[in-house]
Amino acid sequence: MEKVLGVDIGGTKIRMGIIDASGQIIYEEKIPTIIPLYPYLEENILRILVEQPEVQAIGIGTHGFVDPKQGKVIYAAETLPGWTDTPVKEWLEKATGKRVEVENDANVVALAEAKFGAAQGLNRVVVLTLGTGLGGGVIWDGKLLSGGPHGGAAELGHMILYPNGVKCACGRLGCSEMYVSGTALQRRIKEAGLPVTPPELFENAKTDPAANKVVEEFTADLALVISSLQAAFDMEMVIIGGGVSEAADLWMASLQEKLATVLLNPVPVEVARFENDAGILGAALLVLEN
Template sequence: MKVLGVDIGGTKIRFGMIDEQFNVHLDTKVPTSFPLYETLEREILNLLHSHPEIERIGIGTHGFVDSKRGRVVYATDLLPGWSNTEVKSQLETATNRPVAVDNDANVAALAEATLGAAKSSERSICLTLGTGLGGGVILDNCVVSGGPHGGAAEIGHMILYPHGHPCPCGRKGCAEQYVSGTALKRRIEEAGLPYTPETFFENIQHDEQAEALVKAYTSDLAVVISSLQAIFDMDTVVIGGGVSESASLWFDYLHEQLNQHLLNPIEVKTAQYENDAGMLGAASLVLDL
């Protein structure tokens, strides 16, 4: 059997034709253009015309997703006009194939749990430290998603500091305002340090102010992980996103902080499938139907 895994991002949409052994037979992408649904349907129909052997379609997308209905409940201005789109029902009508839809962080977590860094774990959480703080939760090999507002496992919007830094969600003090890649950039600028997020970690060993900042950053991340452990009792935490590319330079600080907060030891790993996780995880949604 072959399925189509679709990863919808703010700048591009990636399509992969994937079999049950997760071999990739086709990997293509197009620029994200709007109206988004019309672009998505057109490109998928073109692929089905060329590859009628595709039996099912899985989609990972930015936004709050009601995974049972396959509906995008809310998406930010990154994907204008995408909120309230009934993706599953519209695509199933257009393609005559089963369709499953979920949040992009959830499908990335599913890829890591199925194939990647958390493959040996039944309970894992994948955190992506990028523009925001994405999160996906896998419990007993099942992804936690959906909810009446599509907001299950929106880890980045847990309140870390009440009345803290404003978040685009409209509240203050959300975790992603302190431990995302964007938050790291803001912290560096507020500290007046002459580094970019890409060069920051290279300088923490010989700059006391930079080292203090990374300790504060990893302390906040450790609190997030510890709080999640108290709720989910996971075996493994997988960290992806742009900040994870420098993990070798700051993981020791994180482990030092975790030792002060964790209820029980857990494995913390870097993501194995960074750029491919969305496409592979989207395929996983429908390979198990």
């Protein structure tokens, strides 16, 4: 049975897993993200290939704008210094002798959820990953909407939500990810003068009016983002993943309340089925499916 290596590259950690054709994760490990990234990534992939010689191909999901045809990182913010312009596919194929495919990390989460997860059998799905930033993945008529001349298709976190708002890592003002992400929540908490972490914030919101106000503002902004995406894609479902989704049971009712007033038509919102495994599963699907 075919076995492939799925690699999920984030700002703080890299997850690697070996996956078979049925989507079973046979082996996985987690290593810290170390800069300079490419030589470190190659070294660790080669190590795994020695230990697991049955791996036939490698799929990689990474933070940043990606040209999937060239398998090249077009732009990565300061989260991954020096990663911009890295021809990951070309270099890794040369180093390993195996087929390599590269995609944006939120796009691979969308693939995993469409194939094995919450959106199984649906044709039009929008996935939002609320982590360090706000990632986006769009399944359009069953296929991943990706690439574009600058690798920026479905970079939903960089739709401007508040003109002249908070400065984003991309250099512009008011991007959605500055209001709807884990980092945005930390900023909101700090501005409100609350001595809590995001998970504590959601818990405290049940009894503390100041915490509740932060949560209400956050869910109102998330509802606006979803409403704009519905106008563009008229999706059958929205799936929310990333670290912030782990507390979704504490804020989902607030989001549904806000959505009722801004949506054109009702749309189901589900939490990503795979949570932390979606990245490696989706990366593996880049090479399992073809």
